[in-house]
Amino acid sequence: MPRSQPSAINPGAPAEPAIAEVPATPPAATQPAAAEPRRARQRKRLPPEERRLQIVQAAVAFFAEVGLEGRTRDLSSRLGITQSLLYKYFDSKESLLDAVFEHVYLGRLSPEWPALLRDRSLPLKERIFRFYCEYTDAIFRYEWLRIFMFSGLTGEKLNARYFTHLQQFALAPLMDEIQAAAQGERRPDMEDIWNLHGSIVYLGIRKHIYQTPTPDDVRPVIERAIDRLLRDFGIETGPPMAGP
Amino acid sequence: MPRSQPSAINPGAPAEPAIAEVPATPPAATQPAAAEPRRARQRKRLPPEERRLQIVQAAVAFFAEVGLEGRTRDLSSRLGITQSLLYKYFDSKESLLDAVFEHVYLGRLSPEWPALLRDRSLPLKERIFRFYCEYTDAIFRYEWLRIFMFSGLTGEKLNARYFTHLQQFALAPLMDEIQAAAQGERRPDMEDIWNLHGSIVYLGIRKHIYQTPTPDDVRPVIERAIDRLLRDFGIETGPPMAGP
DNA sequence: GAACGAATAGATCATTTGATCACTAAAAAG
DNA sequence: CTTTTTAGTGATCAAATGATCTATTCGTTC
Structure with a gap:
């Protein structure tokens, strides 16, 4: 059973995660118009803190949609970055998930x-x-x-x-x-x-x-x-x- | 991230699925006491209908515990059968899951x-x-x-x-x-x-x-x-x- | 005891998937 | 402009996983 694409799993899910910083650059692999010489993905260099936050936010939306077993490759392609880049910011998928839990948890319960x-x-x-x-x-x-x-x-x-x-x-x-x-x-x-x-x-x-x-x-x-x-x-x- | 064993994922889950027919024979791989010549799994021959039902019942308990992404190898080892036998009864994991849905669904809503x-x-x-x-x-x-x-x-x-x-x-x-x-x-x-x-x-x-x-x-x-x-x-x- | 076929053992395939690494290029510093 | 730094890339590994296939074993039935 080949895993279905995440976008197919949950068609009713909300559109895209709200990540203001990313000018929704679709992954280059998506429809490189026949004749056009496959344009390299525009590499965007961000300060580490910013990138890390961006990844966590996208991961929250992603795992919420497809479940905690969602694949790191799908997450990275949503972000328009390579899968290996994830591992520059997180030791493992598990530690990424921990960051996700932390992020959704924080500020959820008001001390007042x-x-x-x-x-x-x-x-x-x-x-x-x-x-x-x-x-x-x-x-x-x-x-x-x-x-x-x-x-x-x-x-x-x-x-x-x-x-x-x-x-x-x-x-x-x-x-x-x-x-x-x-x-x-x-x-x-x-x-x-x-x-x-x-x-x-x-x-x-x-x-x-x-x-x-x-x-x-x-x-x-x-x-x-x-x-x-x-x-x-x-x-x-x-x-x-x-x-x- | 190597997938953790299903038994470890959910320690609070109820013991074993209630499958009367199976004399809880642990998979041979589990602790073949050092010196002992690994005793072959006791083969139990069942009428197809019965075996099919047994598989579905075990699958219900199994997927309920570990989620729908549970691995067929783990399911089969719980049943004390080989993984390939599953495919004698179901074309694919998906069709097995369909049978699982059907099974849990049936008789759940009383017409009275x-x-x-x-x-x-x-x-x-x-x-x-x-x-x-x-x-x-x-x-x-x-x-x-x-x-x-x-x-x-x-x-x-x-x-x-x-x-x-x-x-x-x-x-x-x-x-x-x-x-x-x-x-x-x-x-x-x-x-x-x-x-x-x-x-x-x-x-x-x-x-x-x-x-x-x-x-x-x-x-x-x-x-x-x-x-x-x-x-x-x-x-x-x-x-x-x-x-x- | 012979025939049938349920079940095993287990090798194997093609993919998928988490993870690693050497290299590349964008941005900042001098 | 040149150099330096490092964010980001693409190729690749090893293990996992769904699925298939062959040869063999053994319980059941006639």
């Missing part, structure tokens, strides 16, 4: 979320709503969701690390606050929180993993999910707030 | 669910609860969830087919019935149904994809999720029913 969630000067519903708006802004990305899923399936450490942080920075405060505000006799437990979380995250999974239609604006859906949970514990939710 | 969900002689909550108990019994399986996720990520047709059926056999009836029973002014839409569905399915994802701890018995969690949705639309839910 615990404070936001615990800020009792705001209504609980508003805090949770704002948190999930920011959260989904951060993770409902093609690259992030798919790399996270790929790495989850192959048991990469990325996921365990992420869940630990998520628990600490978001889910734990979330549960504390809902517990403190709960009115009825049943107290929320962590599974109630996971239930809310899952119902929201599943929106992203539908969109970026299964590539199924989802609402353009997820905020009203998120708001309703929050309302449902809060009301279940007798907490006032107030009027709808999903404006612009 | 629409009738169950629409049976108004039962309380709505009970219908939904029974449906999701059966549904999660069917799909909260290591093999199914992972193969479904792998094939979703690579854009396999399996997923589209499955979602079409799911919509038709379960989600559409579900929405109809909840709409019919709804009391408040807001009518449920499909996103409300997806919300319930996602919150439940996410339990399986946490367990089998991310391999994170989840409750042993998911039924109480499912019941609460259903209650929340129904109450949100003013529908009576009655006392808890999550017994044995």
